[in-house]
Amino acid sequence: MSAIGERSPVQEPHQSLAERLFLTLRGEIVEGRIAAGSKISEPGLARRFNASRGSLREALMHLESLGLLERRVNVGARVVDLGERGLLELYEVREALEGMACRLAAQQRTEEDLAELRQMLSRHEQQEELQAGKAYFQPEGDFDFHFRIVQASKNALLIDTLCNRLYYRVRMYRYQLGMASPRARRAFREHSHIIEAIEAGDGELAELLMRRHIRASRQNIENKLR
Amino acid sequence: MSAIGERSPVQEPHQSLAERLFLTLRGEIVEGRIAAGSKISEPGLARRFNASRGSLREALMHLESLGLLERRVNVGARVVDLGERGLLELYEVREALEGMACRLAAQQRTEEDLAELRQMLSRHEQQEELQAGKAYFQPEGDFDFHFRIVQASKNALLIDTLCNRLYYRVRMYRYQLGMASPRARRAFREHSHIIEAIEAGDGELAELLMRRHIRASRQNIENKLR
DNA sequence: GGCACCAGGATTGTCGACAATTACCAGGAG
DNA sequence: CTCCTGGTAATTGTCGACAATCCTGGTGCC
Numbered sequence: 001m002s003a004i005g006e007r008s009p010v011q012e013p014h015q016s017l018a019e020r021l022f023l024t025l026r027g028e029i030v031e032g033r034i035a036a037g038s039k040i041s042e043p044g045l046a047r048r049f050n051a052s053r054g055s056l057r058e059a060l061m062h063l064e065s066l067g068l069l070e071r072r073v074n075v076g077a078r079v080v081d082l083g084e085r086g087l088l089e090l091y092e093v094r095e096a097l098e099g100m101a102c103r104l105a106a107q108q109r110t111e112e113d114l115a116e117l118r119q120m121l122s123r124h125e126q127q128e129e130l131q132a133g134k135a136y137f138q139p140e141g142d143f144d145f146h147f148r149i150v151q152a153s154k155n156a157l158l159i160d161t162l163c164n165r166l167y168y169r170v171r172m173y174r175y176q177l178g179m180a181s182p183r184a185r186r187a188f189r190e191h192s193h194i195i196e197a198i199e200a201g202d203g204e205l206a207e208l209l210m211r212r213h214i215r216a217s218r219q220n221i222e223n224k225l226r
Numbered sequence: 227m228s229a230i231g232e233r234s235p236v237q238e239p240h241q242s243l244a245e246r247l248f249l250t251l252r253g254e255i256v257e258g259r260i261a262a263g264s265k266i267s268e269p270g271l272a273r274r275f276n277a278s279r280g281s282l283r284e285a286l287m288h289l290e291s292l293g294l295l296e297r298r299v300n301v302g303a304r305v306v307d308l309g310e311r312g313l314l315e316l317y318e319v320r321e322a323l324e325g326m327a328c329r330l331a332a333q334q335r336t337e338e339d340l341a342e343l344r345q346m347l348s349r350h351e352q353q354e355e356l357q358a359g360k361a362y363f364q365p366e367g368d369f370d371f372h373f374r375i376v377q378a379s380k381n382a383l384l385i386d387t388l389c390n391r392l393y394y395r396v397r398m399y400r401y402q403l404g405m406a407s408p409r410a411r412r413a414f415r416e417h418s419h420i421i422e423a424i425e426a427g428d429g430e431l432a433e434l435l436m437r438r439h440i441r442a443s444r445q446n447i448e449n450k451l452r
Numbered sequence: 453g454g455c456a457c458c459a460g461g462a463t464t465g466t467c468g469a470c471a472a473t474t475a476c477c478a479g480g481a482g
Numbered sequence: 483c484t485c486c487t488g489g490t491a492a493t494t495g496t497c498g499a500c501a502a503t504c505c506t507g508g509t510g511c512c
Contacts, residue, residue: 016299016465042494052467053494054280058287065291067383073242074473074494089383096326100318157293157315161387242495268464278497279464300464300503 021049021059029068029079030172037081040069067169080169084225087173090166091218095211097162098146102194102210105152106203113152117195120148124188143167145191149210152198183220187213247275247285255294255305256398263307266295293395306395310451313399316392317444321437323388324372328420328436331378332429339378343421346374350414371417375436378424409446413439 025045028034046056060077063069071077082089105113124145150162190213197206251271254260272282286303289295297303308315331339350371376388416439423432 018465019299043492054468055466057284057494058465061284061287062291065288067386073245075475076494086383089381092326092330092381093323093383093387096322097319100322104318155315155318157312157319161319161391165387165391244495269462280498281496283464284495301505302464 016055017051018055018058018062021051021056022062024049025059025063026066026068026168029063030168030175032172032175034079036079036172036176038079040077040079042076066165068172082169087221088218090169090173091214091221094162094166094170095214095218097158097166098150098214099207099211101150101153101155101158101162102198102206103203104155104158105149106198106201106206108154109152109198109201114199117148117152117198120144121192121195124191143171149194149198177221177224183217187217190216242281243277244281244284244288247277247282248288250275251285251289252292252294252394255289256394256401258398258401260305262305262398262402264305266303266305268302292391294398308395313447314444316395316399317440317447320388320392320396321440321444323384323392324376324440325433325437327376327379327381327384327388328424328432329429330381330384331375332424332427332432334380335378335424335427340425343374343378343424346370347418347421350417375420375424403447403450409443413443416442 025034034040040060042053042056042060046053049056060069060071064071064077068080069077070080080086146167147163150159153159190209194206194209194213197209251260260266266286268279268282268286272279275282286295286297290297290303294306295303296306306312372393373389376385379385416435420432420435420439423435
């Protein structure tokens, strides 16, 4: 249950080939180097990585369990292509889960978590003033925020579901749609208020604010798609 | 993304061996025939089912993605054994997701869904009066209710997450702890009120009631564990 | 007695090959 | 021209074997 945002930047030495294939392919799919909706050729990819089809299939199954691939028996695997509907569904689930994460983070907060959250926020503030609010919604800023909040919930299942199962799809969509949100300054204020509520230990308010925050983000995307 | 509660009782004819192994093993793990925490022997199980280790490994990976198995590289797979902490985490996530499912079900309800829900409820009422309230919380009654609600949300990601990824773990715990809740009659009333809120199209109330319902169920388990 | 070390055995990771199924394309009938 | 049909090629599902790694039990040393 290894979350994506762990501290150690070193790679585990005991890593299976299938796992390395999985990580590589996940990156290529998320960043769009392998197009959404395109068919996956097992023999082709196996040749490309000088790996056996068995190891590659293991990686593909892992990708399927993340919801990045769709496999059908005797037919093969395709990169998922959910469309507008799937994106909105994703945000509805995020609203529920990250709302709960905020509530739990407020209840279970430690001084250590709070210090990290405050530090992150001030780092974002500098970055935001530098870049005049257009880059805030890129992975460094926004994902960092949501990751940290979710980690602070201390609920392993919640962390796994959001960070491993859902966020890669979100990132895939952002690459696909070329997100550069105009909500940067407002989003930063919302983040700030959420952290204040967590500091105050007000789980109910923290949940409410996070849900509103994600709903606003969803509506922003909804408008953009018309 | 095939949910568990689909209509057709017939088995798909084009089903891979790995998938059959997966279904069989899932059943045995959920029902406790393969003990929680026990180690999985790939060669042993492969011999038992007259299958190759490759096909079996595919089934094991699928089980891992459901959170029923934990695999470590070069070591092997063990049946998950989360303990009290994991069970409570499970209920926190359910509270968030099923609450959202209720909200969506109330917003997107169709006359067809409502008819099915009402019919299910009256069926449960008869059954409840027959069995004097001790069997209601068994899979037939309770799971049926939660399944139907989630289906009615029409959110495929939500349906998949709850029905495929979380419910099997819940069922596993129930078998493990031998659940026969004393909350039967009260739970039935709560179910009834939730459906009323959905009928009325009041998503906010439906969500609130469902969250309360699951929290009560969680506290009931919490008490039982002390 | 306790701890480090070292085979032996078993298990896992990886590979290439075969069988079964599907997709593709050409040809003919309506 | 469209639709159906048949055959071929490619892809997927399944299998057994080999190499790398880990667990177990026993031995020797402190």
